[in-house]
Amino acid sequence: MSHGSFVSPAARDRVRGIAKPIALAMGRIGLTPNALTVIGFIGTLAAAAAAASQQWTLAGVLVIAFGIFDLFDGALARATGTTSKFGAFLDSTLDRTGESLVLAGVAVGCAASNFVEGVLVAGVAAAFASSVTYTRAKAESLGLHGEVGVAPRAERLALLAIALIVAGLAGGVGWYANLPGPTDEPLRPGSIPMLIMIGIIAVFSAVTVVQRILHTKRQLDQQP
Amino acid sequence: MSHGSFVSPAARDRVRGIAKPIALAMGRIGLTPNALTVIGFIGTLAAAAAAASQQWTLAGVLVIAFGIFDLFDGALARATGTTSKFGAFLDSTLDRTGESLVLAGVAVGCAASNFVEGVLVAGVAAAFASSVTYTRAKAESLGLHGEVGVAPRAERLALLAIALIVAGLAGGVGWYANLPGPTDEPLRPGSIPMLIMIGIIAVFSAVTVVQRILHTKRQLDQQP
Numbered sequence: 001m002s003h004g005s006f007v008s009p010a011a012r013d014r015v016r017g018i019a020k021p022i023a024l025a026m027g028r029i030g031l032t033p034n035a036l037t038v039i040g041f042i043g044t045l046a047a048a049a050a051a052a053s054q055q056w057t058l059a060g061v062l063v064i065a066f067g068i069f070d071l072f073d074g075a076l077a078r079a080t081g082t083t084s085k086f087g088a089f090l091d092s093t094l095d096r097t098g099e100s101l102v103l104a105g106v107a108v109g110c111a112a113s114n115f116v117e118g119v120l121v122a123g124v125a126a127a128f129a130s131s132v133t134y135t136r137a138k139a140e141s142l143g144l145h146g147e148v149g150v151a152p153r154a155e156r157l158a159l160l161a162i163a164l165i166v167a168g169l170a171g172g173v174g175w176y177a178n179l180p181g182p183t184d185e186p187l188r189p190g191s192i193p194m195l196i197m198i199g200i201i202a203v204f205s206a207v208t209v210v211q212r213i214l215h216t217k218r219q220l221d222q223q224p
Numbered sequence: 225m226s227h228g229s230f231v232s233p234a235a236r237d238r239v240r241g242i243a244k245p246i247a248l249a250m251g252r253i254g255l256t257p258n259a260l261t262v263i264g265f266i267g268t269l270a271a272a273a274a275a276a277s278q279q280w281t282l283a284g285v286l287v288i289a290f291g292i293f294d295l296f297d298g299a300l301a302r303a304t305g306t307t308s309k310f311g312a313f314l315d316s317t318l319d320r321t322g323e324s325l326v327l328a329g330v331a332v333g334c335a336a337s338n339f340v341e342g343v344l345v346a347g348v349a350a351a352f353a354s355s356v357t358y359t360r361a362k363a364e365s366l367g368l369h370g371e372v373g374v375a376p377r378a379e380r381l382a383l384l385a386i387a388l389i390v391a392g393l394a395g396g397v398g399w400y401a402n403l404p405g406p407t408d409e410p411l412r413p414g415s416i417p418m419l420i421m422i423g424i425i426a427v428f429s430a431v432t433v434v435q436r437i438l439h440t441k442r443q444l445d446q447q448p
Contacts, residue, residue, distance in 0.1 A: 096355060111334070140365035209321065
């Protein structure tokens with residue numbers, strides 16, 4: 001559904017087909033779609049806490065797990081005919097808050113590792129990623145389409161999860177000496193991959209914000 | 225205009241009265257409202273860079289200066305009859321991106337001071353403050369009102385600027401020794417005021433997100 005997304009519509013349909021029976025099973029034990037949304041947000045808080053504690057691999061696995069879990073609220077609502085505007089509002093609000101909090105957790109974990117460069121890319125990525133979501137909602141509040149761009153949320157989260165897992169498996173980020181300031185100590189091997197991958201999220205998100213600003217301008221220019 | 229805002233509508237009108245002649249003067253030298261919006265965003269980037277460089281007082285002064293400057297684009301557009309949906313869209317998108325980037329700069333500056341607690345509150349404040357703006361746009365995209373809550377942007381920025389100026393005048397944040405991990409060194413005196421003030425932004429923003437979610441639910445419940 002997203003322009004420029006690297007996940008094909010067919011792949012999305014397959015994933016939805018798998019999600020439906022699991023979601024219905026969750027519904028049978030009494031969970032509503034909105035309850036699943038809140039549980040998913042709490043799971044994302046756990047991912048943020050893991051990143052803040054420098055448990056990078058755990059954080060990455062939790063981001064993937066609750067990214068997949070996030071499919072179930074919508075799947076249950078569709079399968080039971082209980083989709084609602086409020087459910088969609090709650091889901092998108094908690095999704096974007098959760099993504100920002102995971103990046104805040106990454107910034108905290110990097111700071112605790114004295115890896116200031118990691119704090120910088122996580123902070124910039126959080127700022128632009130949240131503006132990506134904002135520009136779409138704002139464009140839609142003007143009756144326009146806002147969903148364009150190279151950095152949709154699923155792709156941002158996948159890249160973030162990979163960055164975290166690689167950082168964890170490579171032994172963490174920052175310098176071995178864990179001392180402040182420039183040092184001759186070697187960088188931990190997870191550092192550069194994390195900078196690159198979260199840096200890609202930041203750059204692609206910034207590009208998407210610009211794309212959405214221009215897309216909004218074009219649509220408004222075409223209005224009578 | 226905001227419910228619960230601590231700046232009265234009369235005070236806002238007075239400020240607008242002062243802004244108008246300055247804005248018109250800027251217009252006379254050839255600047256458009258959208259040019260003023262972009263200049264204000266660049267100024268906010270300078271505030272973010274100052275915070276990242278631990279130039280706390282400068283960062284706070286720039287936040288105030290460009291917070292005031294942000295009045296001129298709208299004032300010029302109204303005074304010259306050139307208000308536009310695109311101008312409003314660009315202004316609100318760059319305002320919220322700028323606020324997040326200043327908080328990212330604060331996180332970087334705190335990380336460079338080995339003040340991990342500061343990174344935490346700045347990250348959480350950024351996450352919830354951006355969700356405050358998001359919930360309003362998302363509610364409006366559903367044809368609802370979203371502007372409720374205890375933490376509107378002007379008040380968040382004022383508190384952030386005060387936190388930065390106090391931190392700067394008090395000699396910075398973090399520990400005197402600038403060593404990682406727990407230490408017996410005393411905290412620099414700017415640390416606790418910054419934690420409290422940015423912590424207030426984080427808590428009030430989180431409360432506002434919850435208020436807006438509930439306000440949206442009430443409005444949708446009342447729909448036929």
